[in-house]
Amino acid sequence: xxxxxxxxxxxxxxxxxxASTYRADFILQSVIIILSNILFPLMTWLIYGAGASxxxxxxxxxxxxxxxxxxxxxxxxxxxxxxxxxxxxHVREGTLEIxxxxxxxxxxxxxxxxFSIENIGVVFGGAVLFGVALFHLPVPNLFLWFQFLFxxxxxxxxxxxxxxxxxxxxxxxxxxxxxxxxxxSVLRFGNYPQKIFSKSIQAITSFLIPxxxxxxxxxxxxxxxxxxxxxxxxxxCILFAWVGIALYKYMIRQYEGVGG
Amino acid sequence: xxxxxxxxxxxxxxxxxxxxxWSAYRTHSMISIIVGPVYFLVQYFIWTAVYGGKxxxxxxxxxxxxxxxxxxxxxxxxxxDFADWNLQMLVRTGKFVTFQLRxxxxxxxxxxxxxxxxxxxxxxxxxxxxxxxxxxFHINMVPEYIGWTVxxxxxxxxxxxxxxxxxxxxxxxxxxSSGIRSVFQALASVFSxxxxxxxxxxxxxxxxxxFLPFQYILYVPSRVFSGSYSLAGISMKIWQIVLLxxxxxxITMLLSEILYRKSLKKFTAAGx
Numbered sequence: 001x002x003x004x005x006x007x008x009x010x011x012x013x014x015x016x017x018x019a020s021t022y023r024a025d026f027i028l029q030s031v032i033i034i035l036s037n038i039l040f041p042l043m044t045w046l047i048y049g050a051g052a053s054x055x056x057x058x059x060x061x062x063x064x065x066x067x068x069x070x071x072x073x074x075x076x077x078x079x080x081x082x083x084x085x086x087x088x089x090h091v092r093e094g095t096l097e098i099x100x101x102x103x104x105x106x107x108x109x110x111x112x113x114x115f116s117i118e119n120i121g122v123v124f125g126g127a128v129l130f131g132v133a134l135f136h137l138p139v140p141n142l143f144l145w146f147q148f149l150f151x152x153x154x155x156x157x158x159x160x161x162x163x164x165x166x167x168x169x170x171x172x173x174x175x176x177x178x179x180x181x182x183x184x185s186v187l188r189f190g191n192y193p194q195k196i197f198s199k200s201i202q203a204i205t206s207f208l209i210p211x212x213x214x215x216x217x218x219x220x221x222x223x224x225x226x227x228x229x230x231x232x233x234x235x236x237c238i239l240f241a242w243v244g245i246a247l248y249k250y251m252i253r254q255y256e257g258v259g260g
Numbered sequence: 261x262x263x264x265x266x267x268x269x270x271x272x273x274x275x276x277x278x279x280x281x282w283s284a285y286r287t288h289s290m291i292s293i294i295v296g297p298v299y300f301l302v303q304y305f306i307w308t309a310v311y312g313g314k315x316x317x318x319x320x321x322x323x324x325x326x327x328x329x330x331x332x333x334x335x336x337x338x339x340x341d342f343a344d345w346n347l348q349m350l351v352r353t354g355k356f357v358t359f360q361l362r363x364x365x366x367x368x369x370x371x372x373x374x375x376x377x378x379x380x381x382x383x384x385x386x387x388x389x390x391x392x393x394x395x396x397f398h399i400n401m402v403p404e405y406i407g408w409t410v411x412x413x414x415x416x417x418x419x420x421x422x423x424x425x426x427x428x429x430x431x432x433x434x435x436x437s438s439g440i441r442s443v444f445q446a447l448a449s450v451f452s453x454x455x456x457x458x459x460x461x462x463x464x465x466x467x468x469x470x471f472l473p474f475q476y477i478l479y480v481p482s483r484v485f486s487g488s489y490s491l492a493g494i495s496m497k498i499w500q501i502v503l504l505x506x507x508x509x510x511i512t513m514l515l516s517e518i519l520y521r522k523s524l525k526k527f528t529a530a531g532x
Contacts, residue, residue, distance in 0.1 A: 025439070032442040039446075039455055046460040052310045052317050178291040185298040192302075196309035201301075 007104065008112040015117040030121035037073065037122045040191050041066045041129055057193050060136040061223055067129035069191045069215025072152065074122030076159030082114020083107070084180060087167040092175040094257050106252050107164075107245070140222045147226070151218040154234060155190075157241040158213050162187070164244030171251040190214040202229075207236045270364055271372040278376030292385040296333050297392050303329045304397065318459040323400075324486055325457070330393045330401055331485040332454055332478050335413055337385040338378055339477065341420045343370045344444075347428025348437045356527065367425055367520060374421055404487025408498045412484040415505045419476045422512040429516070432523035453479030458491055466492035476508045 019026040041063055048059040087110065090096040099106050134140075140148070162183050169179050190211035194202050205212045210233050217230045282289070304326060311322045320328070347370065350356040359366040394401040403409035427444050431437040449455060451474035458469055458479050469475045469491065480501055483489040489501040496504070 028439040029442075032439065032446060035443070035446045036449075039450060042450065043456050046456055047310055049462075050318055050460050052312075052314065054309050055312055173287070176285075176288055176291070178288050178295075181295050182291055185295045185302075188299065188302045192306060197305050201305070 003104065004108050004112065007109065008115070011112040011115045012117075015115045019117045026118060029118045033077075033118055034121045034125040037070050037125060038129070040069070054193050054196055056195065060133045061219075062193065063129060064133040064137065064223065065193065065215050065219040066191055067126050067133055068152065068155075068219040070126030070129060071123055072126075072155045072159060072214045072218075073187075074119050074124075074126050075156050076163060077119035077122060078116050079156075080111065080160050080163040081119075082116050083110045084163055084166045084170070086110050086114045088170040088175070088177070088179070091171055091255070096252075096255055097257050100252070100255075107248055134222075137223065140224075144222050144224065147221040148218050151213060151221050151230065154237040155214040155218055158210050158237050161237075161241040161244030162209075162211075164241075164248040168244070168247040168251045171255060187211050187214065190216055192216070206230075206233045210237045210240055213237050267368070270368070271375065274369055274372035275376030275379065278373045279380055282377055282380050286380065286384050289381055289384045290388075292337060293388045293392070296337075296385070296389045297397075300329060300333060300393065300397065318457070319490060320457060320459065326397075326399050327401070327486050328457055328482050330397070330399045331403075332482040334386055334390055334393070334401065335416060335478060335481050335485070336454065337381045337389065338413055339417045339420045339481075340378065340381060341374055341424045343374060343421055344424040344428035344437075344441050346370060346373075347425065348431035348441070351428075351431035351527070352435055360527075367516065370425065371421055374417075378417070403485045405484070405498055408502055409481065409485045412481040412502050412505060415502070415509050416477050416481045418509050419473060419505070419512060422509065422516045423473045423477070426512070426516050426519055429519045429523045432526040448474055448477065451475070452477045453482065463492055473508065473512060476505045480505050 044059065044062050044066060047053070048062075053059070054062060087096075090099065096106070099109055102109060166179050166183050169182075170176070173179060186205075186209055189197065189201065189205045190213070194205065194212050194216050197205065202212075206229050213233055217233065220226060220230065307322060307325050307329075311317065311325075315321065317325070347356075347366075350359070356366070359369065362369070390401055393399045427437070427441055430440050434440065451458070451469060451472065453475060458466055458475055461469070469479075475491065479491075480489070484498055484502060487498065489496050489498065
């Protein structure tokens with residue numbers, strides 16, 4: 001374990017060093033990433049600006065969901081998304097052997113080595129939006145904050161699972177750069193109050209591919225809009241992450257190194 | 261006439277080769293068959309909830325709104341373009357020099373490539389998604405005026421290409437133009453009307469959008485599809501907005517030619 005902590009610490013240090021060397025590129029990339037991540041809040045703002053609303057939800061309540069979603073995306077993009085592109089590239093080139101001969105776990109190494117500092121802007125942007133939304137809402141008590149934190153971490157776990165599933169898919173579906181789109185399309189369901197979706201979709205987004213945990217559930221906890229579904233979804237979230245890890249490791253074992 | 265025939269043959273051959281080349285990666289495009297309907301499903305639930313008991317929002321009824329999103333998804337498959345990426349890659353690597361040796365304008369070559377690529381898009385993205393939207397989601401995906409819609413989509417096809425080509429040309433000055441590309445794409449995704457119809461934007465922004473290229477890429481053909489057009493409180497007849505779109509395309513094409521000529525003076529063929 002200590003080995004991986006050192007590895008991760010070194011990767012973060014390198015990422016910061018690279019960002020400070022290419023400062024202009026880092027700033028530009030961060031701004032672009034923030035811009036493309038505030039699209040959903042912008043859409044919500046325009047909908048409410050037109051005098052419409054999601055029934056039972058105020059503008060700031062919906063923005064709170066979307067800010068939590070943005071923060072969760074930011075954290076997962078920093079920590080996990082790099083493994084998708086890196087795996088895709090290594091499988092296409094047939095160069096994953098270079099990683100496999102290293103005296104560390106392949107998945108752990110790639111997660112650490114692809115730490116992406118650019119996405120810190122998304123976390124920051126999401127946090128600002130979160131602060132603005134919360135400023136217009138009743139102050140949550142300590143218990144609600146604990147609930148929020150617990151569910152937020154579970155959401156990050158779901159994102160780990162999603163990213164590993166994407167990376168695992170790239171072993172079989174070689175060089176398909178649109179694989180992330182496939183998963184990201186489903187993620188959109190986590191960005192809105194779940195009540196607007198049909199019962200069957202709610203069941204899928206809560207228990208099968210628990211994307212509701214990425215944005216909606218943690219925000220609902222802060223807003224005291226909890227229901228039993230949230231707590232039942234804890235187990236599927238853990239299972240989902242486990243499936244992602246297990247499938248990725250299985251695909252590494254199946255890897256034949258022929259490229260594509 | 262001989263010259264026209266020559267251009268036709270060049271376009272046909274380049275388009276055919278591009279079509280064959282991308283057919284090998286057709287599953288890339290086929291991902292749209294899943295992604296498109298999933299995105300549409302999200303929009304369906306969002307707007308059904310937003311309308312609630314309301315008849316209209318900003319002059320659009322729920323069915324019109326759903327048709328708008330269905331049409332914009334389908335039109336996106338026909339007009340999708342990455343000429344900017346191709347061009348900046350050629351400039352950055354110095355490979356653009358090979359096009360200086362060929363007896364064909366690079367922009368025409370790139371346009372022919374796009375034609376072949378989008379024929380593939382028509383077959384593996386547009387047609388399957390059309391049937392899914394029309395027969396599974398029961399959204400009427402037949403345009404109000406087929407002729408005007410085809411013309412408007414064709415103009416949007418050219419508009420998207422010329423605008424992207426201009427963005428790609430910035431690589432002659434910047435070498436690495438990926439930042440400009442990303443900023444432009446982020447702006448286009450908002451101001452072309454793909455995220456939300458432009459009538460939801462503040463009035464001053466709607467007025468400004470008449471002078472920017474974005475609405476002519478997606479919003480205009482999507483509204484022509486549904487048979488009515490309005491923006492910034494200005495309603496236009498279909499032929500009027502298609503004419504305006506045509507004028508915008510011609511201006512952008514001329515701009516791309518001016519930029520192209522200036523770009524060549526900057527070209528060193530050394531890559532970067």
